[in-house]
Amino acid sequence: MATALLIIDMQTGLYDGPQKPFERERVLDTVNQLIQRARSASAPIFFARHTGPTGSPIEAGSPLWQLWRGLNVDESHDHLFNKTRPSCFLGTDLAQQLAAAQIEELVIVGMKTQFCVDTTCRVAVELGFSVVLPEDGHTCMDTPALSAKAIIEHHNATLAGAFTKQVKARDIWS
Structure with a gap:
C-alpha cells in the first residue's frame, strides 16, 4: 500500500506562540x-500550512505563517500547500495530488489535535484513504x-478503530 506522510500546521505562530504546544520538543523530534x-x-511528504486572511497574523508569507524552523523540510522535494479550513482537503488539491501519486494510506501528524488533525483524519477516511495516526505524533x-x-x-x-489505525510513531517505516 502506497503511503504518504502529512504534517499539519506546524507553524511558527502556533509552535512559538504565547501558549506552547504540549510536549512540543518531543513531538517535533517524533x-x-x-x-x-x-x-x-x-x-x-506533504506539509499543510494554515493560512489566515490578509491582515491576520498567519496570512500567507507572514513570519508566523512559516513552517517551524525546527522541521526538517526539503522545499525542493516535499509538497507544501496552504489551507484555510480545519480539513487539509477542503479548498486544496491534496486529494488530487494523493490520487496522482497513487497514495492509499496517510500517516497524519502535527497540530492541533482537536481541530485540524481530527478533521483531516475523518475526511481522509470519507475520501477512501486508510489513516494511521501516531498516538505520539500530534x-x-x-x-x-481540558x-x-x-x-x-x-x-x-x-x-482509533473507526477512523484511524493507532500506533506509536517508532513503529512506522521501521
Whole structure:
C-alpha cells in the first residue's frame, strides 16, 4: 500500500506562540524522525500550512505563517500547500495530488489535535484513504475545559478503530 506522510500546521505562530504546544520538543523530534523514515522509504511528504486572511497574523508569507524552523523540510522535494479550513482537503488539491501519486494510506501528524488533525483524519477516511495516526505524533495546547494531554488522549481513543489505525510513531517505516 502506497503511503504518504502529512504534517499539519506546524507553524511558527502556533509552535512559538504565547501558549506552547504540549510536549512540543518531543513531538517535533517524533515528526522529524518520521520525516527521515518517510524519505528513506521514498514516501511523499506533504506539509499543510494554515493560512489566515490578509491582515491576520498567519496570512500567507507572514513570519508566523512559516513552517517551524525546527522541521526538517526539503522545499525542493516535499509538497507544501496552504489551507484555510480545519480539513487539509477542503479548498486544496491534496486529494488530487494523493490520487496522482497513487497514495492509499496517510500517516497524519502535527497540530492541533482537536481541530485540524481530527478533521483531516475523518475526511481522509470519507475520501477512501486508510489513516494511521501516531498516538505520539500530534499535539495541541491546554484549553479552559481540558488539558492538552486529556485532549490528545481523548482523540486517540475516539479516532482509533473507526477512523484511524493507532500506533506509536517508532513503529512506522521501521
